[in-house]
Amino acid sequence: MTRLLVVDDSAEVRRSVCAALGELLAGLSFGEAATAGEALAAFARERWDGVLLDLSLPDRNGLQTLREMRRARPEIPVVVMSFHPPAEYGAAARANGAAGYVTKGSSPEAIAAAVTAALDAARNASLAPDTR
């Protein structure tokens, strides 16, 4: 099973995202976190293959959370899902190590494609450690 951690302070968003991705992608199981604190705790405690991270979290700046995740587990890809258009945050997210960027309100297929691409890239990188 590929494990994806979905971080968003809205339960509705988490539920709908997990449902949509579960429909579209086979072999995916989900963990959820509502705050940056919960997310980082879960991140340290359990095994994850990828993270879908909202930038607007109640307790901490999303970009800072992203940096901390990358520092702790650089091999785990983090896809940013944000309310704000990529023109504003895309470059900053990439600079802080995001593996992908989707806007909230994108179609389920677009979200699934971003997650798949990030997971595949990480899997390929780990299979060919000499390229790192």
Place this chain on the structure above:
Amino acid sequence: MKENGAAMRVLIVQDEGLGPPMLDRILGPGQPDLVHARSVPEARELLSKSTFDVIVTDDARLRGVLDAIFAFVGLFSVGGVILDVNQAPLSASGLSREEVIGRRFVDMPWFAHSETERARIAAAITAAGRGESVRIETQIWSTRGELRWIDASFLPLRDQEGAITHVVGSGVDVTRRKRAQEALAASQARLAEAQRVAHIGSWEWTVGENHVQWSDELYDIYGLTKAEFVATYEGFLARVWPDDLAHTQAVIRAAVQTVAPFVYDHRIRRPDGTVRMLHTRGEVIGGPHGKAARLVGSCWDVTEHWQVTSELERSVSTLTATLEATADGILVGDRHGKVAAVNRRFLAMWRLPSDVGPGADIRRLAESVRGQLVDPDGFMAKVTELYGDEHSEAFDVIRFEDGRVFERYSLPQRVGDAIVGRVCSFRDVTRRERFLERAQSERAAAVTARQDLEAVLERVSDGFVALDRTWRYTYVNGCAGRLLGRPAEALVGRHIWTEFPEGRGQKFHLAYEQAMREQRPIQIRDKYPPWNRWFENRIYPSPDGISIFFTDITDQVMMEDALRASNDQLRALAARLDLVREEERRVMAREIHDQIGQSLTALKLDLAWLRKQLDGQASPAVAARTAGMDGLIDQILGTARRVSADLRPPVLDDLGLAAAIAWLARELEERTGIQSELDLPPEGPAFAPEVALTLFRIAQEALTNVVRHAGAHRVRIELRAADGAAVLRIADDGRGVTREELERPNALGLLGMRERALVVGGSVSVTGSAGQGTTVTVKVPLATAAPPA
């Protein structure tokens, strides 16, 4: 074959005793125009009867004559070879006749200086050889090493058949004339230049022909071109300002009649409508029978001088009127102690004769009035002191034997920094003084007078007290009692510093002592700390003590302080409101994100799921509705994003000021097409949040102005942090803000920008010029004071 009847006549003078004449040898015999004279007397007779173009001789004496003349004379072959010359060219070249004869004329050292001259001479001789008479001006190189101007002619010499046999050349040294001409031209040019520099024009009127000639400068003075000016006397009069016409005509008529020099001023109106004042002086040149033949004049523009003079006259009359209008007696003295001006009031006050005026000696005037005074010696000493030290100032009281009392105020009169004299003003304060004197000599005063006085003093809104020389109250009015917090009658006879010991050593105490000691009036406005109130005091001394008018100005001072404080509070309140508004905007932006954004996100995903479930089973109407719902969700999401960003761009809080400004610039281009050139720090310095927010909001306001008012195509945005300050500069290429726009009370939201900047200790400047765009510069210290809470 005579081509013209004016063939050259040559007189050959030949003495038979001198062997074969050279000319016969050269010219050959039998030339018809060749006239022979056998002796000098014969030649002289021939010359008196007839004219000859050339005289040729080998006669020693005649040659002596020829050689003695300054003209150069030479006989050449048609090919230009020298056959004979007189002495002048030989002297000029230092050559002997033998060295010259047989050589080409143009090869002579006279033309060594210039190939051009050599070619011109060769061409002239060739032309003469073809039958032309050529006259040219040329330059030759003389033995003295200088170029000389020669007026030269080359003429053909013909034989009986008219065939050209020789060329005769002659020349006159015209160097002196030429130099004189050049010098004249140079001097005329210098004159014209001098006139131009001095703006002096000149003119000449030939009376008989009624022709007027103007110099170039005069045309400039009149603002006319040569084509515009009708060069007659009437043409000149047409330019004269109508009011000055009669005078101008009268002066010129008199000058013509008397043939005498003349001067006049007149105004002219230029074609562009400006009026100038001209000053003209000139003289008349007499003709036959003592009549005026020509008038010549120089003329220059004295408008500025005239304006200054008129202005001065106006000021002087205004000054005089002012002097006369004042109730004070005024005496203005110069540095030599002479009267420069007095008004009638002064003369009346001092009982001086009405013919005293400028030039009168001030000391002598003082001597003449001293008998009227109580203290004549003190008065004279003061006069001596004042006129001995030009910097001194005085404010004192002068008492007259007849009871009158004047206040004198004397100070240096300055023009710029220089002291040019002294102004004394005298005010009759007898009435006031009488009141005060009566107050001080209460016991002596009649009861009714005292009542009158007290009635007056009780009615004044100021406090009034009189103190004798021992610092005891001799009079206290009701108002003073109220101000001092004691019944007025309880204070009379009491010692001020016993009653108010806390006042000892205060500024007011010192002022009273000074007034008493120096016997001069003093005014003071200060705080009285023991009571924590502000007072204004006017202290008048007299030999018996001092009188003090005083009033409590605490309310006025407090009002001024309150106004200042209130302005500060308003500003703080505005800043606070701004903070509150910003916080509200931030919360609302957050709400939109958390509530609307999150719900729509979930809704969108669920709707996608629903549509997939319905896929193939739903009616076309249901499919269309669900597709519509999806579109609507996208639309609402877009709106929510925009509203949220407008309220508070998340970029500012998350990514910093530079990113937020870049976002503003992107937005600007998307909305309006105005392109931005950004010069932002790559690694945004961590500005304090309130500094970042201030700069961001000002940038937003400035860009709004660019869109609304500037008509710009491009805008350049710079952000720098240097020397402890953040500097934001926004420059557009629009029409440029005007001075009028900047001076409007809330020009272009500038006040708002300034207030915003002020809250964080910063400043805003806006500059612009027509067509050059507008630049807004904001400077904010990085280490900012905490915003008012």
